[in-house]
Amino acid sequence: MKKTLGPKFLGLAALAAAFAGAAPLPVSAQDTIYVPLLTYRTGPFAGSGVHIANGMRDYLEMLNQRDGGIGGARIIIEECETGYDTKKGVECYESVKAKNPVVVNPYSTGITLQIIPKAAVDKIPVLSMAYGLSASADGEHFPWIFNPPATYWDGASVFVKHMAQAEGGLDKLKGKTVGLVHLDAPFGKEPIPVLEALAKQYGFNLKLYPVPAAQMQNQGSTWLAIRRDRVDWIYNQGWGAMNPTAVKEAVKNDFPMDRLVGVWWAGGDDDARAGEAGAKGYKTLNFHNTGANYPVFQDILKHVFDKNLSQARREQVGENLYNRGVYNSMLIAEAVRTAQRITGKKAVVGEDVRRGFEALNITEQRLKEIGMEGFANPVRITCNDHSGHNKVFISQWDGSKYVKASDWMDPMKEIVRPLIEAEAKDFVAKNTGWPKRTEACEKGA
Numbered sequence: 326m327k328k329t330l331g332p333k334f335l336g337l338a339a340l341a342a343a344f345a346g347a348a349p350l351p352v353s354a355q356d357t358i359y360v361p362l363l364t365y366r367t368g369p370f371a372g373s374g375v376h377i378a379n380g381m382r383d384y385l386e387m388l389n390q391r392d393g394g395i396g397g398a399r400i401i402i403e404e405c406e407t408g409y410d411t412k413k414g415v416e417c418y419e420s421v422k423a424k425n426p427v428v429v430n431p432y433s434t435g436i437t438l439q440i441i442p443k444a445a446v447d448k449i450p451v452l453s454m455a456y457g458l459s460a461s462a463d464g465e466h467f468p469w470i471f472n473p474p475a476t477y478w479d480g481a482s483v484f485v486k487h488m489a490q491a492e493g494g495l496d497k498l499k500g501k502t503v504g505l506v507h508l509d510a511p512f513g514k515e516p517i518p519v520l521e522a523l524a525k526q527y528g529f530n531l532k533l534y535p536v537p538a539a540q541m542q543n544q545g546s547t548w549l550a551i552r553r554d555r556v557d558w559i560y561n562q563g564w565g566a567m568n569p570t571a572v573k574e575a576v577k578n579d580f581p582m583d584r585l586v587g588v589w590w591a592g593g594d595d596d597a598r599a600g601e602a603g604a605k606g607y608k609t610l611n612f613h614n615t616g617a618n619y620p621v622f623q624d625i626l627k628h629v630f631d632k633n634l635s636q637a638r639r640e641q642v643g644e645n646l647y648n649r650g651v652y653n654s655m656l657i658a659e660a661v662r663t664a665q666r667i668t669g670k671k672a673v674v675g676e677d678v679r680r681g682f683e684a685l686n687i688t689e690q691r692l693k694e695i696g697m698e699g700f701a702n703p704v705r706i707t708c709n710d711h712s713g714h715n716k717v718f719i720s721q722w723d724g725s726k727y728v729k730a731s732d733w734m735d736p737m738k739e740i741v742r743p744l745i746e747a748e749a750k751d752f753v754a755k756n757t758g759w760p761k762r763t764e765a766c767e768k769g770a
Contacts, residue, residue, distance in 0.1 A: 364381070380653070409565070415440070418440050441467070451471065467711065482740060488501070491583075568593060622651070660678050714736050
């Protein structure tokens with residue numbers, strides 16, 4: 326199997342000068358928890374990143390305004406602008422770590438790859454929520470990295486599962502041509518190992534169409550190649566300006582929209598709107614619902630928007646990527662709550678929250694309690710499984726919004742999990758001196 330992982334890590338970067346629009350941290354932070362958000366409101370990926378940033382911030386701000394924080398500890402929220410640039414992202418990380426963050430969200434696979442070897446040294450858990458290094462779902466080798474609710478490898482397997490359902494069975498995939506349109510970056514290359522393995526197992530032909538970052542808005546030659554290759558299905562592993570361009574090109578080239586399926590990061594409302602009427606039928610993977618008709622969003626509107634504390638427009642609440650940011654911060658908050666239960670402390674620290682993530686068990690009952698009943702599926706993480714390989718579904722653009730277009734589907738865990746464990750071992754073998762796990766295994770909170 327072709328290896329696409331095994332990143333070369335950068336050395337330590339210089340400290341970032343300041344946070345954009347950030348308030349200074351108090352000298353004494355009794356009964357507070359510090360949650361830095363590595364965001365990108367500028368640059369070529371801002372069209373996607375700004376919605377994520379707003380959702381993340383608004384959920385945490387809602388907890389502050391409504392509850393006074395989490396479990397009696399107020400949340401100190403601070404953004405650091407990365408521009409989705411790996412070097413800037415590492416600088417952000419170096420600048421926040423001295424302030425004792427309870428977790429770091431890199432929000433970039435490239436940045437995540439650079440931070441992975443630092444996390445265990447700095448005792449800071451890293452939440453790479455459904456992105457980053459798929460192999461880091463192996464908690465035995467990556468005790469400080471968490472990527473719930475599903476990995477990129479899970480997503481690729483669900484895409485293949487969806488194709489099979491549409492074609493009439495896995496055996497019907499034999500001879501089909503499947504294209505992967507992907508950003509030519511670590512993020513875009515992530516699903517390749519699993520798609521290669523599944524292509525070999527089920528007999529479909531896999532074609533790779535890398536899109537350089539500088540060409541995200543100029544994909545004409547890519548789509549000419551897709552027409553030439555007579556591709557039957559396309560999986561889009563895109564982000565930022567790449568996605569609306571891909572949708573527009575698919576419409577322009579008369580590619581069947583219901584056979585263009587994006588990873589969950591290719592499901593922005595603006596991505597689909599770019600194709601205008603022709604985009605109807607476009608699909609994307611998802612692990613939470615859209616819309617604002619859930620109690621949690623009503624609380625955000627009441628406690629954040631009505632107090633003019635959000636940078637988002639009111640009508641963006643309920644859109645896919647805004648909701649994604651809310652989901653991300655929900656995972657943070659629930660890991661903090663779990664850590665508080667385990668330790669009996671209000672002002673938990675990074676080491677505590679690592680334990681909280683490892684014992685995370687968000688049940689149907691808990692989702693109802695936090696106003697997310699029907700919005701998302703339960704999530705459980707264990708000491709060995711830092712992703713959970715949880716269920717996802719297909720969202721489809723109906724011309725004005727995304728709607729749920731399939732049942733919740735399990736990833737092909739029987740295929741994905743052994744590949745993850747093998748890749749984790751290979752990763753560790755290639756990084757001489759990688760520390761063995763010494764952290765105790767949490768059995769639950």
